[in-house]
Amino acid sequence: MAFAENHINTDVPEKDVFALHFLQTLSNLSTQNPFSSPDKKSDRVKKIKKAAYVSMARAAGCTDRLWSRALLQRAAKRNNKIVRFPRRRKRVTWLRRRSNRRDPVEEAAAERLRNLVPGGGEMKTSKLMEETAHYIKCLSMQVKVMQCLVDGLSPK
Amino acid sequence: MDLSVLERVNWLQQQQMVSPDFFEILGSDGREELKRVESYLGNNNDEMQGFRHYETIDGCISRTSSFQMEQVKNNEENRVIALQPKRKTEGKTEKIENKKKKIKTEDETESSMKGKSNMSNSETSSEIQKRDYIHVRARRGEATDRHSLAERARREKLSKKMKCLQDIVPGCNKVTGKAGMLDEIINYVQSLQQQVEFLSMKLSVLNPELEFHINELSTKQFQACFTDLPEAVSKQPMMVDASSFPLQQHGSLDYSLINSNQTTILSSQKDQTSSSWEIHSQCLYNNLRTDSVSSFFSHK
DSSP states (O other), X not given: OBOSOOOOOOOOOOHHHHHHHHHHHHHHHHHHOSSOOOOXXXXXXXXXXXXXXXXXXXXXXXXXXXXXXXXXXXXXHHTTOOOOOOOOOOOOOHHHHHHHSOOHHHHHHHHHHHHHSTTGGGXXXXXXXXXXXXXXXXXXXXXXXXXXXXXHHSOO | OOOOHHHHHHHHHHTTOSOTHHHXXXXXXXXXXXXXXXXXXXXXXXXXXXXXXXXXXXXXXXXXXXXXXXXXXXXXXXXXXXXXXXXXXXXXXXXXXXXXXXXXXXXXXXXXXXXXXOHHHHSSOOSOOOSSEEEEXXXXXXXOSHHHHHHHHHHHHHHHHHHHHHHXXXXXXXXXXXXXXHHHHHHHHHHHHHHHHHHHHHHHHHOXXXXXXXXXXXXXXXXXXXXXXXXXXXXXXXXXXXXGSOOOTTTHHHHHHHHHHHHXXXXXXXXXXXXXXXXXXXXXXXXXXXXXXXXXXXXX
16 A cells, blocks of 8 residues: 555654743743732642643644644633634535544544544544644653653752 | 536527527437437436536536546645556456546545546556555455545554554553554543643642742752853843744744843843842743753753
8 A cells, every 4th residue: 555645743842842831831920910829729720730731732833733723722712812823724525524533433432532632623533643642742741841840849 | 517418509509609400400310319429428417416516626527438637736635546457466466447437426535536537547657646646456355446445545544643643652552453542542641631730730839939939940950950051150141142042943933032031131130139040040041952951851
């Protein structure tokens, strides 16, 4: 079997890019509310978590990936900001929708995956796999960065 | 618009390009013949109507028996499953004939374009045309009709991607079968997300006030590990040269952002000694591309 081209590309930038974005987002967090100190722990945790995801999406390439765009749009929606990305032509004609997701065996699992990966609800199954691969790589990178940070900050 | 022959003649007559004598010349037999010719060519009225609305997309659809679709610009979705007439390995030649199938609307799959190219043109060349075609070879004993080929191509695409995923997710090699692998992948993604949450909880505990401690971190790290860096130790405000940093793929934009932020901060708090930690944080940002900081993140 010969395919015309190999269209799977899951390159992820290096750790420092993630670290840089994360630190920047974190410092932005504190400068956002200089006067109000969030007393509740859960608020702070949520903020940090959100900062982690947003910085990860930015570090991985804002608009290059469907999941990062969906993530950033979701985050912006919570802040009541409207983020506009250059609209990509999405040619899923009515023909393709019928034959998009056919195999029922993998469909249940793909459904769960769609719930996990941001922006997964609209993708074709093959596209979902690509996005999942990239998403997993970025997530693991982000986890490493955060682990380093925690280790560096923890009292020795 | 493609019309049947009769309609065309009628249309011409209406346009008064054809004299009414024409039909007389044809006679009633002639009309019968026209109709017969029509049916011989295949009365494609039903099917033509079916894809009439594709005309704008697909370009010209000719009524000849060999037709070729014009390539639409979007390369990704224009995969034509072309059949290779030759087989390399097997002795038995299970010849795949030239398919001259008409366009059927409801059978489009993602890998097949809106038509098939006639193999008579490309039969001479046994090489793989690397334009927009996915060449699928029907194996021995398998169905060679268009649907199953498309289905097979799609399945292979999927399995290729699953293999990629298998390499990424650890522990996927032991499980076989799509369902098991997908379950593993889902578990892995869930565990990663839980880790992110857990670490962010830890960070929030460690950093009640985020910015301060991050800059504390930078001073500690620089003083502890990287004192040999002259730039880190100096407490003079650094003029940031944005152009000196190598631009990398995704972080390049933010570098300029950070640098501009730093210059403003630096200029505003020049003489305060208490802001030395801020200056050190600028050093952190400035030197993030050097080996020292990257090794900080790679040490542990």
